[in-house]
Amino acid sequence: MKQISQYRLIFISAIFFTIFYNFSFFKNVLNTYPNQGLNIIYIFSIFILLISFIIFLFSLLSSKYTTKPLLIITLVVSAFTAYFMDTYHVVIDDSMIRNTLQTNLNESSDLFSYKLIIYILFLAIIPSYLIIKTKIEYKPFKQEIFSKLKTLLLSLAIILVVLFSFSKFYTSFFREHKPLRYHINPIYWIYSIGNYISKTTSGPIIIKEVGQDATILKDANNRLEKKELIIMVVGEAARANRFSLNGYEKETNPLLKKEDIINFSNMYSCGTSTAESVPCMFSIFDKTDYDYKKGISTENILDVLKHTNDVKILWRDNNSDSKGVALRVDFEDYRTSKTNTICDEECRDEGMLVGLDEYIKKNKDEDILIVLHQMGNHGPAYYKRYPKEFEKFTPVCKSNQLEECTQEEVSNAYDNAILYTDYFLSKVINFLKPYSNDYETGMVYMSDHGESLGENGIYLHGLPYFMAPDEQKHIGSLMWFGGEIKEEIDTNKLNTYKNERFSQDNLFHTLLGLFEIKTNVYKKDMDIINNAKISQ
Secondary structure, eight states, X not given: OOOBOHHHHHHXXXXXXXXXXXXXXXXXXXXXXXXXXXXXXXXXXXXXXXXXXXXXXXXXXXXXXXXXXXXXHHHHHHHHHHHHHHHHOOOOOHHHHHHHHTOOHHXXXXXXXXXXXXXXXXXXXXXXXXXXXXXXXOOOHHHHHHHHHHHHHHHHHHHHHHHHHTHHHHHHHHHHOHHHHTTOTTHHHHHHXXXXXXXXXXXXXXXXXXOTTOEEOOOTTSOOOSOEEEEEEXXXXXXXXXXXXXXXXXXXXXXXXXXXXXXXXTEEOSOSSHHHHHHHHHSSSXXXXXXXXXHHTBOOXXXXXXXXXXXXXXXXXXSSOOTTTTTTSEEEEOSSTTTOSOBXXXXXXXXXXXXXXXXXXXXXXXXXXXXXXXXXXXXXXXXXXXXXXXXXXXXXXXXXXXXXXXXXXXXXXXXXXXXXXXXXXXXXXHHHGXXXXXXXXXXXXXXXXXXXXXXXXXXXXXXXXXXXXXXXXEEXXXXXXXXXXXXXXXXXXXXXXXXXXXXXXXXXHHHHHHTTEEOTTOOGGGOTTGGGBSOO
């Protein structure tokens, strides 16, 4: 094979990246700038600009020992990125990278398909093999430096000429159409990795303590009332508008509608992925103040409850994990048949209830918070998320290639999973009812985020919050109370404002209110139930 310079290889690769890995990007560009008139020139200039930028980036990092490895790694990652962007229309930002790194193998397996194999074969394996076989001619050191500088200057010159020649267009492009940039492959995912690293704390983490003054309030006679037994259910990808409790035309909540629940129809998440929302919802920070570093380096609501020395906390997980929330409390993994006794195609959420009686009996003299983290509506294989007897809505999409199914089939599979969540939450309520004579019982349900089901061609979740559709942020949430706690909370009054807008920012203070905790970090105006308490 004839030898070529590493800069010619980079040039060829840049063209290859631009043409074959950016279908999603150019599709969005064409949706914004229709292919007519001056737009044709503008789109062509974007094509040239992207090639030039990729050449500049890889030429800057090129050397005898780095060019091939960098190109091959970029080809492989870009092939996966192209698949997920083209198929599910997601964006690979730092939040999505974190979510990917924290996802277990079982969840990841739902995303594999024959289409993915084709992408990897033609966009990763074959071009990587050709690069490996390519013989690169390396000139003497000074000539290589000259070639590098020449390539860098030429590509930079082209970038500047394009930007200044169409300055009015690019001013609008960068200022008014920021989301378009998130689809550029491989530039944006490379930037996102850098952003992820900068936001991720390295080295030992020093945890900032909060709420160390937390104590349980006593009544007017300085006596403790009945112990609290609260189950917090963290849902997965359950969007509000698929609950019949919120007016959805399909009956997805036949059991919950029979219970005396308070349904919060206007609840919003603080993120669009599990890795972001779960730590955020349990943190002391609201959405505007929260970031990953602050979240992992600051104690959360579970820690504050633990500071009382009177609240026992157990986290059972049938999802990926607690995303760092339950690191300092009792944690049990229920994704395996070794612990979960209700497993068929996969381990079911209801299995997390088995054995809780023993835990409650063991800690009968303590207040108890049990957190159950559902598998819920984890996509894209919604048809796996429920036992077959819950397949009420048909036909269903029985593929992880959602774009190959009809909108009705995707919706039906998703709705069946909501129906199973209805059954699970009803089962949680009925598990708590026998304890209502001895405890102040309650269930709090809140999904971590919502889900896109093909609206405007978007599937799953994880888009940057500012550009994510309402379906990914508007979440299912409800509460149920039993025992004497119903004498302390005016549920009729609570029902008068249950449809006001709330968010996961309220959870931290609402749990403090439920456990009647006195601490300087408690904000009663953020406690959803505070205005409905009978004795203020």
